[in-house]
Amino acid sequence: xxxxxxxxxxxxxxxxxxxxxxxxxxxxxxxxxxxxxxxxxxxxxxxxxxxxxxxxxxxxxxxxxxxxxxxxxxxxxxxxxxxxxxxxxxxxxxxxxxxx
Numbered sequence: 013x014x015x016x017x018x019x020x021x022x023x024x025x026x027x028x029x030x031x032x033x034x035x036x037x038x039x040x041x042x043x044x045x046x047x048x049x050x051x052x053x054x055x056x057x058x059x060x061x062x063x064x065x066x067x068x069x070x071x072x073x074x075x076x077x078x079x080x081x082x083x084x085x086x087x088x089x090x091x092x093x094x095x096x097x098x099x100x101x102x103x104x105x106x107x108x109x110x111x112x
Contacts, residue, residue, distance in 0.1 A: 027053065
């Protein structure tokens with residue numbers, strides 16, 4: 013049991029094996045098999061851990077929950093990223109100008 017807890021690679025190998033065998037042997041669509049496998053894993057995690065999402069430092073919580081007036085900070089960050097992308101890629105065929 014200790015080896016199972018200490019090696020996340022074993023989890024990945026087992027999950028990949030189950031997913032692959034479900035696709036090949038049971039002839040299940042790969043998207044459906046992957047979706048089903050992920051739902052099963054999420055259910056196991058929900059049943060096993062009380063706080064499986066982890067925690068973030070208080071300084072980062074502002075990015076997710078903070079607001080500037082009525083506007084969430086995450087929306088402001090999104091708009092800044094969109095503006096930066098618009099500056100780098102102003103037209104459909106000019107993507108190379110930002111990378112040169």
